[in-house]
Amino acid sequence: MPPISAFIFDLDGVITDTAEYHYLAWQRLADEEGLPFSREDNEHLRGVSRRDSLLRLLKGRTLPEDTFEAWMKRKNDYYLGHLEQLTPADRLPGVTRFLEEAAAAGLKLGIGSASKNAHQVIARLGLAATFAVIGDGYAVAHSKPAPDLFIWVAGGLQVPVEEAVVFEDAAAGVDAARAAGCRTVGLGRAGIDHADLVLPDLATIPVAAVLAHFAARTTTHG
Numbered sequence: 001m002p003p004i005s006a007f008i009f010d011l012d013g014v015i016t017d018t019a020e021y022h023y024l025a026w027q028r029l030a031d032e033e034g035l036p037f038s039r040e041d042n043e044h045l046r047g048v049s050r051r052d053s054l055l056r057l058l059k060g061r062t063l064p065e066d067t068f069e070a071w072m073k074r075k076n077d078y079y080l081g082h083l084e085q086l087t088p089a090d091r092l093p094g095v096t097r098f099l100e101e102a103a104a105a106g107l108k109l110g111i112g113s114a115s116k117n118a119h120q121v122i123a124r125l126g127l128a129a130t131f132a133v134i135g136d137g138y139a140v141a142h143s144k145p146a147p148d149l150f151i152w153v154a155g156g157l158q159v160p161v162e163e164a165v166v167f168e169d170a171a172a173g174v175d176a177a178r179a180a181g182c183r184t185v186g187l188g189r190a191g192i193d194h195a196d197l198v199l200p201d202l203a204t205i206p207v208a209a210v211l212a213h214f215a216a217r218t219t220t221h222g
């Protein structure tokens with residue numbers, strides 16, 4: 001059983017809750033273009049790339065590529081407007097303490113996010129110096145649920161994938177981390193029951209308890 005030497009965090013929904021901003025931006029675009037869209041639809045876009053999100057909004061309708069890209073840009077401009085409100089106070093409960101404990105335990109820390117805005121979000125949260133490697137929506141060609149992003153981040157951290165624990169709030173992210181060969185912690189929501197360990201959030205769990213959980217296991221996903 002390899003030891004745990006790195007923690008890799010999804011960003012949106014794990015470190016901060018930007019899902020509401022994504023929702024407001026998609027809703028505005030959808031209203032402008034007459035596309036049916038709801039908060040519930042937005043829940044299915046967690047962890048899903050911008051392009052794949054718009055494909056889901058279109059529900060099979062096709063657009064010329066230049067129109068498709070213009071709509072993605074418009075949504076992103078609305079999203080960036082909301083990001084201007086983001087401050088370190090928007091870290092989710094327990095995140096600051098959990099990251100401090102993880103660093104003190106000597107773990108390498110990385111981010112694996114589908115977002116092309118990840119660097120900006122991390123900077124606004126005051127966490128730019130916390131993560132040794134940030135894998136974002138530009139890092140790899142195939143986004144979650146493909147394993148590529150977490151393999152890329154583990155490689156950057158110079159740890160074998162099986163020594164990395166991935167923290168995710170989305171089914172697509174847990175799928176990606178499992179496919180990469182990482183251990184998984186699912187946080188909070190429905191759809192992450194296939195993670196090795198499922199927790200409501202990071203608010204109360206000590207880093208030592210996560211490490212003890214994985215130290216006690218004899219197989220990666222068993």
Ligand code: BG6
Nearest residue numbers: 012046047048050114115116117
């Ligand atoms: C993920 C979010 O982190 O990033 C998704 O959960 C979002 O909702 C995706 O679509 C891509 O984000 P961005 O910032 O590149 O549009």
Ligand code: MG
Nearest residue numbers: 010012013169
């Ligand atoms: Mg997420």
